[in-house]
Amino acid sequence: MKKVRSPLFYVGDKYKIISQIKEKIPQNINTFYDVFAGGGSASMGVxxxxxxxxxxxxxxxxxxxxxxxxxxxxxxFIEHMYDLIHYYKLTCSALNELPKNFLEVKKAYPKTYYAKLNKEGYLQLRNDYNSDQSNIDLLYLLLVYGFNHMTRFNRAGMFNLPVGNVDWNKNVESALRNYAEYANNNNVSVCNYDFEKFVLNQKIEANDFLYFDPPYLITFSEYNKMWDNNTENRLYNLLDILDEKGAKWGLSNVLTHKGKTNQILADWIENKNYNVYSIKSNYISKFDNTIKDDTKEVFITNS
Ligand SMILES: C[S@@+](CC[C@H](N)C(=O)[O-])C[C@H]1O[C@@H](n2cnc3c(N)ncnc32)[C@H](O)[C@@H]1O
Structure with missing residues (x-):
């Protein structure tokens, strides 16, 4: 199966393991609920x-x-992005547009040359976005040129990620094409709620499927800051309620990682009779790119 990555290049996205997940979920789904959608790679692949x-x-x-x-x-849209790229004097590999000093900078900074070349324009872009955050086109450009393609805001609500070592390249355009194919040919909506409120507001029917890909309690990423034992327990409670109501669901999670075990998950698995599958691991921390052999990624279903 073709691997379809979202143009949000989301940390923890599921495009690499979606084929393993698809083998374990129903084929004819009426509504697919992507409860923790992030970049949307799961929805795009199902x-x-x-x-x-x-x-x-x-x-x-x-x-x-x-x-x-x-x-x-x-x-x-791509033309509009090119206009912004030119305005902020950013490099654009997709157009083969590289500045005159490209080779010189590349030689001096072999691992960070895009970051060096784009820093000034990126900071101007970031200031402009922060002075009017209704410009989502600028936010998307920040995500493309920013550190690890992430979004991050400080307490005052200002976008504060530094420039990344990437630019607008062919991968960005091909991810956008995949996203266009998905969004233009499917019936897709996006909600902005806490998972529990979102799920409890839905009228779930027999052929529907709910996919849960929450932050993982024992790994690290920006969005894990919103996750703790309380949210973890709320989630398992909700999954049990859904099971009692006959709704079909699947849950991605990490059971062990770097010597740590998610004990709440381990206890829940032990007490229930759900199906627990091992997933060939996708998990590589962006902050520590050593792949640890002890990472046990799982997919759990109730049907
Ligand atoms: C592991 S990521 C999902 C990645 C996604 N499956 C993908 O392929 O890109 C977890 C997501 O949960 C979201 N999240 C965290 N707490 C949440 C909550 N209480 N309710 C709903 N979403 C939440 C985060 O913003 C983050 O996008």
């Missing part, structure tokens, strides 16, 4: 009559809603 994405992160939801509108005319 066929269903309708997709309902949800995420608590308002900026991620704004980016999805913005991109879904824009990719209705993808070429016009």
């Amino acid at each position: 066929n269903a009559y309708r997709h309902k994405m949800n995420d608590i992160d308002t900026n991620i939801v704004s980016l999805h809603r913005y991109l879904m509108e824009q990719v209705k005319d993808l070429d016009a």
